Amino acid sequence: MSQKNHYTGLTDAEVSESRRKNGVNLLTPPEKDSLLKRFFEKFGDPLIIILLIAGALSIGISCYEYFSLGQGAGVFFEPIGIFIAILLATGLAFIFELKADKEFALLNQVNDDEPVQVIRNGNAMQIAKKDVVVGDIVILNTGEEVPADGELLEAVMLNIDESTLTGEPVCHKTTDPAEFDSEATFPSNHAMRGTKIMEGHGVMRVLAVGDKTENGKVFEAAQIDDSVKTPLNEQLDGLGDLITKISYGFAAAIVIGRIVMYFINVPEFDWVSFLAFFLQTLMVAVTLVVVAVPEGLPMAVTLSLAYSMRRMLKTNNLVRKMHACETMGATTVICTDKTGTLTQNQMQVAQTNFFGNPSDDILIEGIAVNSTAQLDLSGDKAQVLGNPTEGALLLWLHKRGVNYLDVKDKAQRIEELPFSTERKYMATVVKSATGKTILYVKGAPEIIFGMCKNTAGVTRQEVDAQLLEYQNQAMRTLGFAYQELADGDKTIENNKVAAANLTFLGIVAISDPVRSDVPFAVKEVIDAGIKVKIVTGDTPGTA
Numbered sequence: 001m002s003q004k005n006h007y008t009g010l011t012d013a014e015v016s017e018s019r020r021k022n023g024v025n026l027l028t029p030p031e032k033d034s035l036l037k038r039f040f041e042k043f044g045d046p047l048i049i050i051l052l053i054a055g056a057l058s059i060g061i062s063c064y065e066y067f068s069l070g071q072g073a074g075v076f077f078e079p080i081g082i083f084i085a086i087l088l089a090t091g092l093a094f095i096f097e098l099k100a101d102k103e104f105a106l107l108n109q110v111n112d113d114e115p116v117q118v119i120r121n122g123n124a125m126q127i128a129k130k131d132v133v134v135g136d137i138v139i140l141n142t143g144e145e146v147p148a149d150g151e152l153l154e155a156v157m158l159n160i161d162e163s164t165l166t167g168e169p170v171c172h173k174t175t176d177p178a179e180f181d182s183e184a185t186f187p188s189n190h191a192m193r194g195t196k197i198m199e200g201h202g203v204m205r206v207l208a209v210g211d212k213t214e215n216g217k218v219f220e221a222a223q224i225d226d227s228v229k230t231p232l233n234e235q236l237d238g239l240g241d242l243i244t245k246i247s248y249g250f251a252a253a254i255v256i257g258r259i260v261m262y263f264i265n266v267p268e269f270d271w272v273s274f275l276a277f278f279l280q281t282l283m284v285a286v287t288l289v290v291v292a293v294p295e296g297l298p299m300a301v302t303l304s305l306a307y308s309m310r311r312m313l314k315t316n317n318l319v320r321k322m323h324a325c326e327t328m329g330a331t332t333v334i335c336t337d338k339t340g341t342l343t344q345n346q347m348q349v350a351q352t353n354f355f356g357n358p359s360d361d362i363l364i365e366g367i368a369v370n371s372t373a374q375l376d377l378s379g380d381k382a383q384v385l386g387n388p389t390e391g392a393l394l395l396w397l398h399k400r401g402v403n404y405l406d407v408k409d410k411a412q413r414i415e416e417l418p419f420s421t422e423r424k425y426m427a428t429v430v431k432s433a434t435g436k437t438i439l440y441v442k443g444a445p446e447i448i449f450g451m452c453k454n455t456a457g458v459t460r461q462e463v464d465a466q467l468l469e470y471q472n473q474a475m476r477t478l479g480f481a482y483q484e485l486a487d488g489d490k491t492i493e494n495n496k497v498a499a500a501n502l503t504f505l506g507i508v509a510i511s512d513p514v515r516s517d518v519p520f521a522v523k524e525v526i527d528a529g530i531k532v533k534i535v536t537g538d539t540p541g542t543a
Helices: 012-022 035-044 046-068 073-112 214-221 231-265 271-292 296-314 324-329 360-369 388-399 404-410 445-451 460-472 518-527
Strands: 115-120 123-128 137-140 149-162 168-173 196-208 333-337 348-354 374-376 383-385 412-417 425-431 437-443 476-485 503-511 531-535
Touching: 035 046, 035 073, 046 073, 046 231, 046 271, 073 296, 123 374, 123 383, 137 149, 149 412, 168 196, 231 271, 296 324, 348 388, 360 388, 360 404, 360 425, 360 437, 360 476, 360 503, 374 388, 383 388, 388 404, 388 476, 388 503, 425 445, 437 445, 445 460, 445 476, 445 503, 460 476, 460 503, 518 531
Parallel strands: 333 531
Antiparallel strands: 115 123, 115 137, 137 196, 149 168, 149 196, 348 503, 374 383, 412 425, 425 437, 437 476, 476 503
C-alpha cells in the first residue's frame, strides 16, 4: 500500500535488540496430555463404552458357565474376542492420530511463517510473522491478519474483525481522536494480533508480540476446544444410544416376561427356586445385551478411517482426527479461490489499451499513487508485496524504468477511497507534482467507463468488445480514469466517487497462467460427482 508519510522503520541492529529485549512473536504452545491419558481418551467413544460394558458382562457370564455349570474354557472366547476388538480399535486410532499430531506440529509452523509486510532500513520488505518485533512498522491490507499488537499510524477506512477477542465482527479503526469510540474494548487506534482486516488499509507500529499480546493472553488463559462432531460421530453416537435402548428394553421385557411365567407355571412359591430362576433369567438378559452389540463395527470403522487417513497423508493432506476423513468423503461441493489456487499467482500486464493519447505523467502517477501494493526492491528481482493485481501494474512501471516510490513521494495524498467488492473500484486524490489537484480512479472497466463524462471518442460497444476479447483469454481487466480538480469540484462523498467530469484513460489486461495440475484435478473431482464453484471478484467471462 502507499503511505501518507515516508517511514524508515527499524535497522537490523534495532531489530536484534528489540528481539532480545521483548522476545519473539510466537505463542507458547499449551502442555500436551500424557500419552497414557490420550490413549485412554479413545475409550470415550460410545460404541467402545458399550463394548466395555458388554465385555464385563460377558466375563461374568463366562465365569458363571465355567465355575457353576462346569463348561469348558471355550466359554471365555467371547469376552476375549470383545476385548481384542476394543484394543485393536482404540490402538489403531491412537497410533494414527499420534502420527498426525507430529505432522500438525510441523504444519502449525506455517502460520508463524506467513509473510508480513514491514518497513525496515527504509525499504518495504516481507518477513515471516514470527520475525516481527516490537517497534516494527507493519503495513496492513484488506484480508490480512494482524501479526501483533500495535498502534495505528495511518488508517484509511479501516474496519477490523475482532470477534476472536471481543466477539465484535466489525470494529472501525481510526487515527483521528475525534472519531475514537470510548466504549470500545480496545482503543480505536490500536490493532490486535489475530484479528483480520475486513476493509481498508493502514500502517501500525508494533507494541507487543507473542505471549504479551492480547491474543497471547487469551491463548494462555483458555485453551478452547472448538472441535465439531462430524456426521459420522453423530451417527455413531445415535447408533450407540439406539443399541443400548433396544437391548436394555428387550432384556427388561425378558426379565418381566419370565418372572410372570414363573408365577403362572409354579403353583407354590419357593424363595430358593425363585432366586435360582431369577439368576438364570438375568443371565439370559445379559447374554442378549452382549450379543446385541456389534463387536466388529468399531473395528471396521477404525480400519476404514485409518486407511483413508493414510491415503490422504500420502497426498500431503493431514487429518488430525480420523473421523474427519468421513467429512472429507462426504464433500459434494468445492468452492475454490482463483488467484493463486487455480492460477500461478504470477500476474503481469499482458496488454494495454489507452485512449486519447494520455500523457505518461498522468498514467504513471495514477498507477503509482492509487495502489495498495508495494515492491520489494532489496533483492536482484523485484517482488510484489500485497495485492498481486496492483503489484503487476507496479512491475510494469518498474520494467519501464520508473521508480514508483519517487512518484509517490512527490505527490501529496489528500483523500483515499479503498477498493471494495461492492464498489469495484478505488480512488485517490493527490496534490500532483505538477501542482494540480487530481483524482485518480481505478477498477472494473465497465463501471469506470460508466462514471466518465469524457470517453476520448470510444463507445461503450467498443469497450465491451475489447473487454470480452480479454476475458475470453482469461485475463483480468482494469479500467482507469482521472479528473483535474478545480475549487469546489466534488471528489468523494458517502464512500463513493462523486466527481462529475472524469476522463476515461483506458484498459489494462493482466494475465495469470493456470497451474498445470489444475485441469486434471478439476476433472477428477467432477468425475467423482463433486461440483466445483469458483469464488472470484472477476467477471464470469474471466472465470
